[in-house]
Amino acid sequence: MASADIGIDLGTSSILVYTKGKGIVLKEPSVVAYDKDADKVKAIGEEARQMIGRTPGNIMAIRPLRQGVISDYTITEKMLKHFIQKAMGRKAFRKPRISICVPSGVTEVERKAVEEATYQAGAREVYIIEEPIAAAIGAGIDITKPFGNMVVDIGGGTTDIAVISLGGVVVSSSIKVAGNDFDEAIIRHVRKAHNLFIGEQTAEAVKMKIGTVCKRPQAETMEVKGRNVITGLPKTVTVTSEEVREALQECTTKIVEAVHSVLEKTPPELAADIVDRGIVLTGGGSLLDGFEEVISQRTGINTMTAENPACVVAEGTGRYAEVMEELGK
Template sequence: MAAATDIGIDLGTASILVYAKGKGIVLKEPSVVAYDKDSDKVKAIGEEARQMIGRTPGNIMAIRPLRQGVISDYVITEKMLRYFIQKSMGRRGFRKPRIVICVPSGVTDVERRAVEEATYQAGAREVTIVEEPIAAAIGAGIDITKPCGNMIVDIGGGTTDIAVISLGGIVVSSSIRIAGDNFNEAIIRYVRKNHGLFIGEQTAEAVKIKIGTAYQQPELMTMDIKGRNVVTGLPKTVTLTSEEIREALVDTVSQIVEAVHSVLEKTPPELAADVSERGIVLTGGGALLDGLEEVISERTGINTMTAENPASVVALGTGEYVEIMADFERR
């Protein structure tokens, strides 16, 4: 990767991160596009568009063109990619960049081709696709080229990718469409059912970050939230506790733990022994949920830790992937 115009993109359901060679992460924005149906034009992209979610007039829609790690709106994804590529390359973007972009490990060939095609359309000279768990492992500082088993659980916004990696490849993996967004949905459902209050996605996200937990905590945390009363339709404030949020998230967290368990069951014995010795590494924004490490450790009996800056590791790994694999192949 000689040229300075080589970039790695973590194309996430919730946010997009761009890594530039020699500069680190140059851009992190929500993967949201505000779109005007009447004039057929894109109004805003990224953070500006995210602030419009749930607050737009009828003709403007704030959409996430990626659903569960997969392109659900091709044209808009391409526009969004083009915008982020240009923004991250700045003025000197006259040479088309070589782009490494990552996809969840469970995507089909058709979905993979759609990502590749959209990246070319957005202005790439060359496109390399890398699977998310591999990028996550590289970004977390694991040497994936050794003949040794490492287990990565990458919890994004739309998908959770679980994989055991050895010798630069994925040996066993599973990709489930349950992740950070499902935590938010579970909180929204719980608050509506137990408090008779409608809240939006942004409020749920704030609750998850501030008092969300997957494991019983010694002391209760509380948070006041505002929403709309289901019965009267008027604004109302309620106080939520961290224990309530744990209860709200129990099912979603269990599904992730079950998936980790089933990948361990399919792992060859030698690699399983490596994993139990080295532990499980959590990456992705969803890994920031308090108490997730404890729940996975307790259910699997394997030490579980979260990578440093878990939300950025996939982008970092995507940026370093080409060099690492080139070295590996030259050996």
């Protein structure tokens, strides 16, 4: 199997494209602005993301992937086509070979849909890769050896947890709780506690600036602008990091419990390896402050975040073919 020309991390919140020799060439939000009246796509990626919550009635900002799965097939295909062309440049004569990753819990039908959309978008060959394996390769773990490695990939729509050995997944779990759920939890909390409606982008800014899942000695604060639920007028309130931690508690607990349950199902030899080697966190969601501590406290296993965690899945997807060649698969 020759190595693929492109690796694509098809994420719920962003799409990353990796090309051999160049690394990550493209990182854009997986959002499409669609004009209902004219029945055509207005903008894709970053340009479309800026339109979320700011568009007139006839233009919709659509996220064609929900929880790591295609929810709008035609739009996903158009979006993939756009990003593939952008990554390959205009002068590409040959159709590329594409490795693309999917969450570990997807059904055969969902897997087929991703494959089909990638072919339609102009691929010559398509390799489908499970997200945790791509994350492990991208994080620099040698998955070809008979040792247990545990990866927790917290993305936008799903969190994938897997124990990997000899190039394959031994035990895994995929839960539909991830970055987007953190944003929604913040939106709900601000509405309940401060009578304030805020949008997705504001919630994301709060999460990135003062979001934490672990108690901190010093609480941070941030001013948040939105619309007053009662008067309907614009209003500014101050939100603290402790409030955000409480708002995210439910999501955090679900992720930590899923990690716990995967450890319970891990064969003893591999569990012993994980105690020695630790747990690796990847994905954009792992950038949220305090995840390492929370998982370490609950499992008693040293937990670290991969370098540049938001990009590791794309890198691993792009390098998957080479790694599998070493295994002789």
